[in-house]
Amino acid sequence: MSEQQHSNARHRYRRGRKALAIGVPLALTAAGTLAYGTDLGLFGEDAQQRASATTAVAPEWAAATADGFASVNSLGQNGTYGGRDGQIVTVKTQADLEKYATATQPYVIVVAATIDMNPVGKEIKVQSDKTIVGAGTAGHIVGGGFFLGQGVHNVIIRNLTIRDSYQGVWNDKDHDFDAIQMDGAHHIWIDHNDLRHMADGLIDVRKDSTDVTVSWNKLSDNNKTFGIGWTENVKTDITIHHNWFRETEQRNPSTDNAAHAHLYNNFLEDVAGTTIKSSYGNYSRGRTKMVLENSYFQGMNNPVTKDSTATLVQKGNTFVGTSGRNESGGTAFDPKSFYGYTADKTADVPSRVKSGAGPRSSIGTTAASTKAATTLTVAKDGSGQYSTLQAAINAVPANNPSRVVIQVQPGTYREAVTVPANKPHVTIVGTGASRKDTVIVEGHAAGMTKPGGGTYGTPGSATLSVKADDTQVRNLSVTNDFNEGANQSLNGHQAVALLTQADKVFLDSLIVTGDQDTLEMETAAKGALGRVYVKNSYILGNVDFIFGRGTAVVDRSVITLRKRWDGSSAGYVTAPSTEANRKGILITNSTVNGDVSNGSFFLGRNWHPGGDTTVDPQTTVRETSLSGAIKSTPWSDMGGFPWKDDRFAEYKNTGAGSGSASSNRPQLTDAQAAGQEVADWLGDWAPNAS
Template sequence: MTHFPSKRRPGAGAVLAALLGMTAALGLGTTGEATATERALPDRTTAPNYPTQPARWTDRAHGFASLAGGTTGGAGGKVVTVTDQASLVSYANAPEPYVIRVKGSIAVEPFGADIVVGSDKTIIGVGDTGEIVHGELHLNPGTSNVVIRNLTIRDSYVEGDWDGKTTDFDAIQMDGADHVWIDHNRFQHMGDGLLDIRKDSQYVTVSHNQFRSHNKAFGIGWTDNLRTQITIDHNWFTGTKQRNPSADNCAYAHLYNNYLSAQVSDGDPVWTYGNWSRGRTRMVIENSYYDGVQHPYQADATAELVQRGSILRNTSGRTDSWGTAFDPRDFYAYRLDPAKAVPALVTRFSGPQRNIGTTLHVPAHYPSVQAAVDAVPAGNDVPVTIAIAPGTYRAKVVVPANKPNIVLQGTGQSRADTVIVYDTPAEYGGSTGSATVRIAANDVTARHLTFSNDFDEAAVELKGEQALAMKTTGDRIVFEDTAFLGNQDTLMTDSPNLTTVSRVYIRDSFIEGDVDFLYGRATTVVERSEIRALSRGSDTNNGYITAASTWTGNPHGFLITRSRIVSDAPAGTFHLGRPWHPGGQVDAVAQVLIRDTYLPAAIKATPWTDMGGFSWRDARLAEYHNYGPGSQVAADRPQLTDNQASSHTVTAYLKGTDGWAPHTARTH
């Protein structure tokens, strides 16, 4: 954009730090000019309180799998998506870490064959439809740090072999493995066991799985040693006969909030049972629910079993309890759900879930945001969340056009906790090279983050002082509870070329700057947000909020609605905007509507102005139902009629030909 002399506000770093220290509520920052009327108005820009994790589970291992260094699987490695057996086999047994996403159904050949899983792997179903059919995931002795989530593994059963005596086709089998988390899977109708955890495997957690339609569901042990430590929680055993589970010579077996129902009933008086503490196992059962189960829980005379809080309904047979076993809270913290709630919770939340996806953690698993972006596969078509821990990340980030469906999510209590910042001016590489963060991909969402360019205009003599915090060119971009900090050209929402329409939706956010600090040709909606117009120390002209360059064929440019504009500039010294024609392009005709928004006294009585020889009167600039000391209806302030305003809504700006409606989606 055209260089416009500006005065950097004093102490850029200090001001940034001060702002980041403020509350994340968007009602902050009212100036001394606020009137009693303004203060009495309802706060329409307060950011919602977003949770940082789903309500019923997290994407990190818990229980025994979380101990002794934890279980992270392939975190830190490349993310790949597989749709065939050859690719799954190749990545699963590779020497380096991988996050392997199984998309759709993979039929394994020959029938019952093993897929060997090496150390440092995550194998996770995409959505709730990823499945492995006719095959087994096998962990050999010495395998360590494996996560298996969100899969269905089914149908290696050999007809007529109900007892599983002729084959050894398990869903998952491990021998001497350590640090394994098996979570949110569905296992059914296999050739031997559904889950066999054998021969001194250690630090294992089995959670939120479904064991269905089978004889021998889940066995643990096959050893004389007391080494296995295992947590088993929120699993659903239904239509199974025995081993629900059977735990042989476990050092510690902690079972809680499991649901056993619809047990197979074939008249077998011994080998139809629920939980069995065998050998010298020390077992603790808490708040589980047994419905229609024979021998709900039992223990060998040499074993120990402590049970508390469980519910038995229509049960018969053994309910053994003796010894002291151990106290699980000596090892880890956990939350017990009430036993009476277990059937509803477990049936709803066990097994594959549509909204369990791949989450890449920064910096726990990836050293930088860019490293996590780089790990996402090209052509990605399922959302991948990059969870960014609180902190200040001084680095540039580029989300390239071939990596769509990324969610950048800060995990702090407020957006001010997680900051991505750099200090490059446009003198070095123009707007693209200047941007701290650049999003070229479609379908990218950012939440609970601050983006900043803290280049100090006053410290360096340069021809240009543009310094972008964010530039987007992708379509269907969403910013929720985000902040954009800078001076000139803070936030550029653009498109790949003049006649391509990209859409950006900004909600519950904060944007600051002085000259053209919200600009570009993308269709952009700013809703329920605060826009801070910074003073440059002038008594006459302190800057411009918008500089749209909307293609003349696009009726929808910028819409600022139900928001607040605040400023520390003197009264009557700030413009709402001017029309930007990049390179003199005559077909870039700005369209800006500011409606239902608070305007401060800093706004000029004639708030639109010319730019680069193009008259603002030839652009599409208007207001509707604004309020506050900077609002008025005058000859030089075009106002929409009620009829016109009815077609200038958030929906109208965003829907396009695909019906995109992020403003109606439930926030996270």
């Protein structure tokens, strides 16, 4: 789309500590900080017979990332993804488990046996960048657990059964054995575990540990179940959701001096006639700020308690057969100012949590995930199976039924690449340590003459065209380096870097660079659904550089405004052409910045291609940091169509470029925002790296 073409168409939270808010393009050399380290799917040499490395491509569970507070970017850590950048190793002995858990390198450690800890009570000192995951339901840690010390970060403990260090006496300080203890750790995800019958705590979050998520665990048969605090500071941020507390006496959890504690959709159950009787359920202590919502309490004594110094806001909880204290008071915080989530209906919580909590047979096992996967390699120096990316794509069978992973070695590949519509389930992944290491680049523009005659047109100018459903592109750069200044006589300066014309396209950890029309997200045809999820990426451009009729989410990314070819500052971030009754472009939890003049860029304008009166363009920008480059009136008419007749809005944006509600700056209400979240855009599709 050119500005000339547009004018001729008249025939019509995050909060400030977010690590994504960095200076781009001046700091684009730091782009690798958003990349998840080294290659995704290639593994090292350190494999042994007893601790063997997987050589297939990484399955989804090995690349899983946390939600809740563990997903927040802070303390120099961008969310929680554990050891997904490292080798996958399978362990069956304590020696091997300890070897890999205490190593300095990232690992995905699959526990595929029952490991009896020696001595009883042994807590392995886990180091940063680890995923420790049970192989289906086979991974048991008996008589011990894990310790995460000061500064340890980016750790996932998942799908394990940790049990039976109990020595016969509750509150026995000689046997202070925990399942999982953290002292000063951050960005920790505890998920889908079965934790029971330990001598002390099942989970202890202590001494300013923060950015923790505890989800989908079974916690049972214990006295001191889940403690949070042991500090005078008010620092801990923690999310606790979809956990089943059953036959646990106290600390369910006890939360002391937590800055933000968000508990939702938990099921707390005390069954009559059993040996363990609950003393209390959720407890907000000290100076804790707690939000407790849509949880279900059955048979609990003192289900909800609070200190006079603490705050506790209750919303939508259900209490059946409970007795004693049930308290609330004060004001806390809005969890959605930190991260997105959708709470289940409270009535559904018991059945949903009982059926879903604890280890899953689908997590930690490789057979189903990798047996049908095919891996192709591309290397510019000829050391791979193919020397160009297009040659590897050409080798994918038509209508392939299962995942094909194309691993692209570091280098600069000058070629125009297309993933055709009849080749779905393709993953293109750069294997370098940074997304900057692998670059796909071409310099076509819409008005250029193609070999054989005719011009490229806007979609045809794309460096990378994705026309197949269920395509993933990860950990690389896609660039259109068309030189607009040197081609002023050319009619048609649109120069697309990346084009999508498909559904379920996942763009993860990319740098997408151009000037005009950088990222075009369309559908395969009018009326078709074309969902795109862009995550942890950089998008650079100036005129309408995020555009199209697709249903597109840009999440946790940096959108960088670039000067025009002549050094001037002016442009538009988005140009949606959304069809009626579809979702358009959603930008969330991101940053918009760049080395351009203040007040020089619009957030978007409404594109009605060819004067089409049936489209209903939509852009929502929410919980995003906007630099001073954004105009105080951030939306613009286009082609004679008033933007106010279409769908443009903001919600809780921050930064110098943000502004309060006015007729020229629509803001969503909280109720409206609840219907404009990532899940509303993606529907039944949950993008996962695979």
